Amino acid sequence: xxxxxxxxxxQTEKPVITNQTAYVVAWFLCLVFxxxxxxxxxxxxxxxxxxxxxxxxxxxxxxSLLGLYYYTYSLCSIISGAAxxxxxxxxxxxxxxxxxxxxxxxxxxxxxxxASLGRLMQGAGSAFxxxxxxxxxxxxxxxxxxxxxxxxxxxxxxxxxxxxxSTVAWLIHxxxxxxxxxxxTGVLIALIAVFIFFLTPQEHKPSLNHRxxxxxxxxxxxxxxxxxxxxxxxxxxxLFLPTTVGSMTWGITFLTQSWHIGYHEAVLRAAMxxxxxxxxxxxxxxxxxxxxxxxxxxxxxxxxxxxxxAAIIYLPGNSFPPYVLAFVLGVASGAAMIPYSIIKExxxxxxxxxxxxxxxxxxxxxxxxxxxxFAAFLQHLGHGQPPGALQFTQAFSFxxxxxxxxxxxxxxxxxxxxxxxAKTKA
Numbered sequence: 188x189x190x191x192x193x194x195x196x197x198q199t200e201k202p203v204i205t206n207q208t209a210y211v212v213a214w215f216l217c218l219v220f221x222x223x224x225x226x227x228x229x230x231x232x233x234x235x236x237x238x239x240x241x242x243x244x245x246x247x248x249x250x251s252l253l254g255l256y257y258y259t260y261s262l263c264s265i266i267s268g269a270a271x272x273x274x275x276x277x278x279x280x281x282x283x284x285x286x287x288x289x290x291x292x293x294x295x296x297x298x299x300x301x302a303s304l305g306r307l308m309q310g311a312g313s314a315f316x317x318x319x320x321x322x323x324x325x326x327x328x329x330x331x332x333x334x335x336x337x338x339x340x341x342x343x344x345x346x347x348x349x350x351x352x353s354t355v356a357w358l359i360h361x362x363x364x365x366x367x368x369x370x371x372t373g374v375l376i377a378l379i380a381v382f383i384f385f386l387t388p389q390e391h392k393p394s395l396n397h398r399x400x401x402x403x404x405x406x407x408x409x410x411x412x413x414x415x416x417x418x419x420x421x422x423x424x425x426l427f428l429p430t431t432v433g434s435m436t437w438g439i440t441f442l443t444q445s446w447h448i449g450y451h452e453a454v455l456r457a458a459m460x461x462x463x464x465x466x467x468x469x470x471x472x473x474x475x476x477x478x479x480x481x482x483x484x485x486x487x488x489x490x491x492x493x494x495x496x497a498a499i500i501y502l503p504g505n506s507f508p509p510y511v512l513a514f515v516l517g518v519a520s521g522a523a524m525i526p527y528s529i530i531k532e533x534x535x536x537x538x539x540x541x542x543x544x545x546x547x548x549x550x551x552x553x554x555x556x557x558x559x560x561f562a563a564f565l566q567h568l569g570h571g572q573p574p575g576a577l578q579f580t581q582a583f584s585f586x587x588x589x590x591x592x593x594x595x596x597x598x599x600x601x602x603x604x605x606x607x608x609a610k611t612k613a
Contacts, residue, residue, distance in 0.1 A: 206388060207326070207327055208327075209386075209387075209388045210323050210326045210327035210388060211323075211327040211328070212386055213276065213323050213327075213383065213386055213387040213388065214320060214323035214324050214327050214336075214340075216379065216382055216383050216386060216387070217276075217280055217316060217319050217320040217323055217383065218320060218339075218340060218343040219343075219379055220280070220283075220284050220287075220316045220319075220320075220376070220379050220380075220383065221316040221317055221320050221340065221343055221344045221347070222343045222344060222346055222347035222350075223287075223347060223372065223375065223376050223379065224287055224309070224312070224313035224316045224344075224347070224376075225344040225345065225346075225347035225348040225351060225461075226347040226348065226350055226351035226355070226372065227287070227291050227294075227309050227313070227351065227369075227372065228256060228309075228313065228348065228351065228431075228435065229347075229348040229349075229351035229352050229435040229461070230351040230352070230355045230368070230369075231253050231436075232351075232352060232435055232436055232437075232438065232439050232440075232457070233351075233352050233355050233356040233359070233439060233454055234355075234359055234365050235249065235439070235440060237359070237365050238252075238302075241297055242299040242302065243299075244299075245566070247559070247562050247563050247566050249562070250436070250558060250559050250561070250562025250563070251559045251562070252299075252302065252303060252306060253306065253436060253558065254554075254555060254558035254559045254562075255303060255306040255307050255310065256306050256307075256309055256310035256313070257310060257431070257551045257552070257554040257555030257558060258307070258310065258552075258555045259307045259308070259309075259310035259311040259314070260310035260311070260313055260314045260547075260551045260555070261310075261314075261547070261548045261549075261550075261551040261552035261554075261555050262311075262314075262548070263283075263310070263311045263312075263314035263315070264314045264318060264543075264544045264545075264547030264548040264551065265404075265407070265544050265545065265548045266314070266544070267279065267283060267314045267315040267318040267319070267540075267544055267547075268318050268406075268407075268540045268541040268542070268543055268544015268545060268547070269404050269406065269407065269540070269541055269544060270315075270540075271318060271319060271322045271540035272406055272537075272538065272539070272540040272541050274390075275389070275390030276319050276322055276323055276387050276388075276390070277383075277384065277387040277388065277389055277390065278384075279315060279319065280315050280316075280319035280323075280383050280387065281380045281381075281383045281384035281387070282315070282380075283311075283312045283313070283314065283315020283316065283319065284312060284315070284316075284376055284377070284379055284380030284383060285312070285377060285380045286308050286311050286312030286315075287308070287309055287311075287312025287313055287315075287316075287373075287376050288312070288373045288374070288376035288377035288380060289305075289308055289312075289373065290304070290305040290306065290307070290308025290309040290310075290311070290312055290373075291305065291309060291369050291370075291372050291373035291376060292305070292369065292370050292373035292374070293305030293308065294306055294309065294369045295365070295366045295367065295368065295369025295370045295373070296366070296370075297366055305369075314544075314547065314551075316344075317340065317341075317344065317543070317547060318540060318543045318544050318547060320340045321337055321340060321527070321531075321539075321540075321543045322539060322540045322543065323387075324336040324337065324340060325531070325539050332476065335469060335472045335473045335476050336472075337468075337472055337524055337527055337528055338468040338469035338470070338471060338472025338473065338521065338524055339468070339469045339472070340468075341464065341468040341469075341521070341524045342464065342465045342466075342468045342469045344464075345461035345462070345463075345464030345465050345468065345517070346461065346462075346465050347461075348430075348435060348460075348461035348464070349458045349459075349460075349461035349462045349465070350458075351435075352435075352439070352454055352457055352458040352461070353454055353455060353458040355368060356450075356451065356454040406537070406538035406540075406541035407538075407541050407544075407545060409534060409535060409538050409541075410530075410534050410538055410541050410542050410545045411545060413533060413534060415529070415530070415533040415600065415601050416530055416533070416534065416542070416545055416546070416549075417549065418526075418596055418599055418600050419526035419527075419529050419530040419533075419546050419549075419600065420526070420530070420545065420546045420548070420549025420550055421549065421553075421593075421596055422485075422526050422593045422596045422597055422600065423523050423524075423525075423526040423527065423546060423549075423550050424549055424550040424551075424552075424553035424554070425553070425589040425590065425592055425593035425596075426488075426489065426492065426520060426522060426523035426590070426593050427520075427523050427550050427551075427553070427554060428553065428554065428557060428586055428589055429492065429496055429516065429520065429586050429590070430460055430461070430464070430517075430520055431551075431554040431558075432554060432557050432558050432561050432586075433583065433586060434457055434460040434461075434513070434516075435457075435460075435461075436558065437561070437565075437579075438453075438456075438457035438460065439453045439454055439457050440574075441579050441583075442456055442457060442504075444573055444574060444575055444576075444579075445504075445574075445575060445576040445579045445580075446504035446576075447504075448504070452509075455510070456509060456510055456513050457513065458513075459510045459513035459514045459517060460513045460514075460516055460517040460520070461517060462514060462517060463513065463514040463515065463516060463517015463518040463519075463520065463521075464517045464518070464520055464521055465517075466517070466518050466521070467488070467517060467518035467519060467520060467521025467522070468521040468524050469521075470518070470521065471484050471488060471521040471522055471524070471525065472521070472524060472525070472528070475525060475528070475604060478604070478606065479604045479605040479606030480602060480604035480606055481525050481528065481529050481600075481602060481603055481604045482597060482600060482602050482604075484522065484525060485522050485525045485526070485597050485600075486594060486597050487522070488519045488520070488521065488522025488523075488525070489519075489522060489590055489593055489594045489597065490594070491515065491518075491519035492516060492519040492520060492522070492590050493587060493590040493591060493594070495512055495515050495516040495519060496516065496583070496586060496587050496590060497587055498512055499512050499516070499583075500579065500580045500583040500584065500587065501580065526546065526600070527543065527546055528603070529600060529601070529603050530542045530543070530545070530546045531543065532603035533601055533603055561582060564582055565578055565579070565582050568581055568582065
């Protein structure tokens with residue numbers, strides 16, 4: 188008689204590998220989403236005169252309009268973090284991309300109230316990009332490479348920030364009208380949303396489906412009851428201000444009116460800050476993984492940032508070769524992403540999305556508050572006239588003080604690197 192067929196042992200490894208690969212593919216698509224949202228964030232800085240002319244706004248009015256982005260970004264960071272923890276990435280991230288696409292199209296319509304609505308929607312949709320990318324990275328990569336993956340994620344965003352200045356300036360001053368830039372970009376983002384929806388793995392979270400809807404915010408009780416979460420948010424927020432409010436909003440105006448540099452040259456110099464981020468974010472993330480410590484790299488980045496900002500605002504514009512200061516500032520600013528790794532490591536694994544949402548909220552609510560205040564302060568210093576070198580020096584000095592404060596806060600952060608933890612246990 189023929190022998191009975193032997194039972195085939197269950198295959199357990201292959202699905203895990205396949206699932207990890209799918210998460211890496213989805214993470215890459217989310218990087219494109221993040222890249223595009225950063226372009227929409229920084230693009231207004233190269234079309235200030237066009238926006239003022241089209242909408243009939245003052246300096247304060249334009250600063251307030253552009254600052255609307257950060258209000259909804261900070262608020263929706265909380266929502267996006269809770270949403271990915273509850274429903275997974277597939278629906279949450281694609282929904283955020285569609286909201287960004289609609290807001291981008293509205294901003295280009297040429298009407299002030301539609302631009303305001305569009306800017307609010309841009310901030311709301313953009314909040315899902317970074318939170319989603321970190322969520323997917325945490326599932327597609329090992330813990331030993333998490334800080335590096337977070338750095339690469341921010342690198343993609345800053346690449347978009349650089350192109351949102353250098354490439355967009357070239358496009359709207361010779362290729363297409365600025366209105367069509369926004370509409371075409373919105374269509375492209377909508378296309379990316381479709382790819383994210385179909386290629387992101389479906390997650391089944393049965394334990395969450397039977398909870399009341401309000402419980403989606405329950406993980407924030409854990410995150411926000413941890414004092415380390417606030418320290419991470421405040422530290423990172425202070426490190427972001429020189430780029431979100433400084434370089435990406437007022438950098439070109441500062442260079443043209445304070446250093447008296449031509450417009451196109453100013454665009455190229457300002458774009459070197461996000462180019463520096465493209466180098467600094469993955470490099471500093473890799474360095475923290477390599478040495479097994481977070482705080483020394485974070486403190487080193489803060490010191491270099493402070494010295495560079497001091498050189499920019501206090502020394503003459505020709506004191507250093509062109510592009511050097513902006514690039515160094517960008518590289519050192521990559522340290523702002525280290526607290527994003529720390530907050531995930533000082534909180535429980537099951538609240539990864541909420542931890543990222545919480546720090547994003549704290550970081551960008553600071554930008555939302557500071558952006559219009561900075562514009563109003565500049566206008567006050569200039570007595571209604573365009574700000575010059577003295578006014579920018581006085582205003583940017585507060586950013587330098589913020590970097591010093593970030594360095595002090597870092598001293599109170601918990602060392603979460605593997606070697607630092609091992610030393611503490613010993």
